[in-house]
Amino acid sequence: MTRLVDLRSDTVTQPTPAMREAMASAKVGDVGYDEDPSVNELEQRFAAMVAKPKAIFVPSGVMANQIAVRVLTRPGDVIIAGRDQHVVSFEMGASARNSAVQFALVDDRAGVLRTSDVTDIIDAEQDHQPHVAMVAIENTHMVSGGIPWELEDVRSLRRSLTGLALYLDGARLFNAVVATGTTAAEYCDSATMVMACLSKGLCAPVGSMLAGPEDLMAAALIERKRLGGTMRQAGFLAAAGLVALETMVERLGEDHARARAMAEMVAVAFPESGYDPTSCRTNIVAFEHPQARKVVADLAEKGVLAGTVAPRRVRLVTHAGVSDDDVTFVADVLKDFGVSSA
Ligand SMILES: Cc1ncc(COP(=O)(O)O)c(C=O)c1O
Secondary structure, eight states: OOOOOEOOOOGOOOOHHHHHHHHHHHHOOGGGGGHHHHHHHHHHHHHHHHHSEEEEEEEOHHHHHHHHHHOOOOTTTTTEEESSHHHHSSSHHHHHHHHOEEEEEEEESSSSOOOHHHHHHHHHHGGTTTEEEEEESSSTTTTTTTTTHHHHHHHHHHHSTOEEEEEETTHHHHHHHHHHHHOOHHHHOOOOOEESSSSSSTTTOOOOEEEEEEHHHHHHHHHHHHTTTOOSSHHHHHHHHHHHHSSSSSTTHHHHHOOOOOOOOHHHOOOTTTTOOOGGGGSSEEEOOOOOOOHHHHHHHTTEOOOOETTTTEEEEETTOOOOHHHHHHHHHHHHHHHHHO
């Protein structure tokens, strides 16, 4: 086998030639002294895109989430979130360890949180249950298959949360933007704080952005320091991030089209999964299969790298490193795959 198509994640993307050039010539300074012009420009640019007063550059999406949790909660508080969300299930218990909080979990397999599920938990405070400090949502929602939130659903959830913080894990916010035609600013007007990753579909090598109001972001700067996330001449990375925000958003539509093509193939190859290809609206194909791990191993043998995100859930992710030709290759692999995996 000579060919490999890597669909494990959009985190495997490589920086583009324009990013490499921008990195080589970036103006840099010490972020700890607020003196890195490239980082400052990136932060201002992102803040403007999400229409928040202040944004900060952090090393990773997990750190952005963890800073937000530290800023928006106190030990013993409850965070309401979907049980499949990254901040709940894919951060190695970081919120418990870093912030001594607990989650109240609601079903989010459809990608969104039902407002009534959320308000029931908030209401339970009157029944001697712990204080809810924030609600966290994920847009797009990874485990569900990159499902984007509809703007009205975010706004309606916001309206039901009188005074409570709403945090938006927008690791793939720009996929949602491109898929729905909603602007980043519109999505974020309901969110107290928001994060977005530069290092996934947008192809930057490192980094995420966290944004919110001035007072919370002042606290976020302290938490970034506490967590060791105040990088020094990080302008080299920010320069790539600027190219990502300026040139890589619109092209996410290509990843979505390729994912949708694969979704159709998956539905045919694995009828036992009951997968509905129309649920694929961004760059993730995620489907149930009783032998998910075997499916992933068999695909790998044939040159297609996939992954699992739960014991019986397979995930394929498109990104800038996947071409139309790769999709044709995957189609050929999947054609006889259904038969051999039965
Ligand atoms: C929804 C979501 N949030 C947060 C993260 C964390 O990002 P990072 O890997 O940059 O820490 C990821 C990463 O895959 C993610 O999918």
